[in-house]
Amino acid sequence: MRLLSTLMRINLLMFGAVADAAGTREAEVEVAEGLTAGELVESLKAKHPGLAGQKLLIAVDQEYVAASTPLEPGCEVAIFTPVSGG
């Protein structure tokens, strides 16, 4: 648990099945400073039960990142299911 954490703003983008489950495609959210990409995904899953058990990918500022990557203030975080173009 983080105590006395300061907050930072990030820009959250969602696509496809994630956007449908969350009911929104874009949100400016306040999160604890130092939150990791994976922790953000977990909080999103907790908030939207439709995402439980879903394999999700994360991109920060348009590059794929690992779940352990800490988020920076003002970054653009995109969360989505495995891609299915082609």
Add this chain to the structure above:
Amino acid sequence: MSDFYELTTDVIDIVSVARRVVPPECGATVTLDGYARRFTTDKATGEVRETEYLVYEAYEPMALKEMAKLVERAKVEFEISAVGIVHRLGRLEIGETSVVISVAAPHRKAAFTACEWLIKELKRTVPIWKKEVYADGEAWSEGDSVASA
């Protein structure tokens, strides 16, 4: 001759894509025409579903960056001279082209190999999603993937 990668909501003219990658030092262009199929088999249940139409969406700026990386990697990996990729977004009717990949090479073998590699990688890394719309519902298609959370 320069490479290109584009996203469009317009109908893709396959010939015009293919003819944009014909450098004079080459002798062959291999072009993939990926199009919207009518029937899909559910990976989990084996059930065959009939699709009425498809909707593609993309995380556009990242999709373009990932397409650029693919082209760059393909040109290092294979003996090819030029690559053009165009992916359609929005609603597609059955039979309409969703993706065109054209690869020009001095000799055809490298162009075939690179084209196959490019579509495989595109389906794995480029943030584009396909929704299948049926008579009685819809479902986002889920791909195999790079990194997971």
